[in-house]
Amino acid sequence: xxxxxxxxxxxxxxxxxxxxxxxxxxxxxxxxxxxxxxxxxxxxxxxxxxxxxxxxxxxxxxxxxxxxxxxxxxxxxxxxxxxxxxxxxxxxxxxxxxxxxxxxxxxxxxxxxxxxxxxxxxxxxxxxxxxxxxxxxxxxxxxx
Numbered sequence: 001x002x003x004x005x006x007x008x009x010x011x012x013x014x015x016x017x018x019x020x021x022x023x024x025x026x027x028x029x030x031x032x033x034x035x036x037x038x039x040x041x042x043x044x045x046x047x048x049x050x051x052x053x054x055x056x057x058x059x060x061x062x063x064x065x066x067x068x069x070x071x072x073x074x075x076x077x078x079x080x081x082x083x084x085x086x087x088x089x090x091x092x093x094x095x096x097x098x099x100x101x102x103x104x105x106x107x108x109x110x111x112x113x114x115x116x117x118x119x120x121x122x123x124x125x126x127x128x129x130x131x132x133x134x135x136x137x138x139x140x141x142x143x144x
């Protein structure tokens with residue numbers, strides 16, 4: 001476990017350029033919004049990683065992926081999320097969101113889908129959309 005405050009990114013642009021394939025498709029103004037979001041994303045969160053996974057620099061690009069869901073919404077950088085757990089193969093699914101406070105992500109899937117554009121597939125975006133739904137009730141399936 002690591003306090004995510006140590007991950008506060010002073011300058012996320014190089015990290016996102018190297019580890020987020022979609023990042024290069026955005027214009028300068030959009031990249032600035034994503035970087036601003038990523039800079040604040042880890043504040044107040046705890047980051048856990050399965051022992052076989054570790055918490056690499058590349059996994060920190062999750063902040064940029066989360067920005068694709070939350071930067072234009074009233075998420076306060078997903079402040080309700082207190083825990084992010086990067087899993088190995090111990091889950092039966094690639095990820096899940098538990099209420100509005102916990103997100104579990106299969107580390108290898110998260111890395112792959114961050115570094116390679118797979119049309120219609122992005123685990124991080126999918127799970128943080130569940131958090132957004134929990135916060136705002138956008139699908140009508142949760143109490144906002």
